[in-house]
Amino acid sequence: MTEHPPDNRPALTAPSLRRRMACWLYEGMLMFGVVFIAGYLFSTLTQTRHALDNRHAQQAFLFVVFGIYFTWFWAKGQTLAMKTWHIRVVDRHGQALTQSRALLRYLLSWLWLLPPLAVSGLFKLAGGELTVLLIGWIVIWALLSRFHPQRQFLHDALAGTRLVHHLSPAKR
Incomplete structure (x- = not known):
């Protein structure tokens, strides 16, 4: 019997749609904290006294903050929600994302919301x-x-990225 060496490459199987959507919802809940801190920072720096003052500038600021948040974590492989649900984002070949590919994924992910x-x-x-x-x-x-x-x-197909099932080395 011939023994094959173990394959150290990660399996590139997609998590179930249910798990990906649960992760997506959990990510949304975690973003409340990011929005709260970024909104407080924006309001303090601009001395905004009324919620509707500077609304478009605040939306643009939050867009940039979200971009920094997601680009940073996706280039490292996972956000906190993705770690919880054992999901990792990689490129088509299973390699870590570059900052530019993570930014492209962020911009294309707005297709979830912009059409409606x-x-x-x-x-x-x-x-x-x-x-x-x-x-x-x-x-x-x-x-x-x-x-x-x-x-x-x-948006993953267009960005050349993919979500894969991922267990940390300690849990394998």
């Missing part, structure tokens, strides 16, 4: 209608991953 927000702005939809449209788009976007050969989201 654009439709809402175009048709001046109310909050309830926007919520239904946003939830419907997220469900469709997530289900589209079932048609990708490696079960990846469209």
Whole structure:
């Protein structure tokens, strides 16, 4: 019987859609802390006294802060939520992301939200209608991953990245 040497390369299998969406929701909850601290910092630095003052500047600031947060952690392989759900982001070949690829993934990940927000702005939809449209788009976007050969989201395919199942060396 011939013995094969162990393969040290990580398996590039995609986590289940359920696990990826649970991670996505958990990431959203963790982002409340990032938004709180960044919003407080912005309001303090700009001396904003009313919540609607400087609203667009604050949104742009949060966009940059989110970009820094996700680009930093994705270039290291995982955010806190991804560690919790044993998910890692890698490039097509299973290697760590570069900062530029992580930034590209961040920009393309806005496809989760921008189309329904654009439709809402175009048709001046109310909050309830926007919520239904946003939830419907997220469900469709997530289900589209079932048609990708490696079960990846469209923004990952476009960015040349992929989400993979990952156990830390201590848990193997």
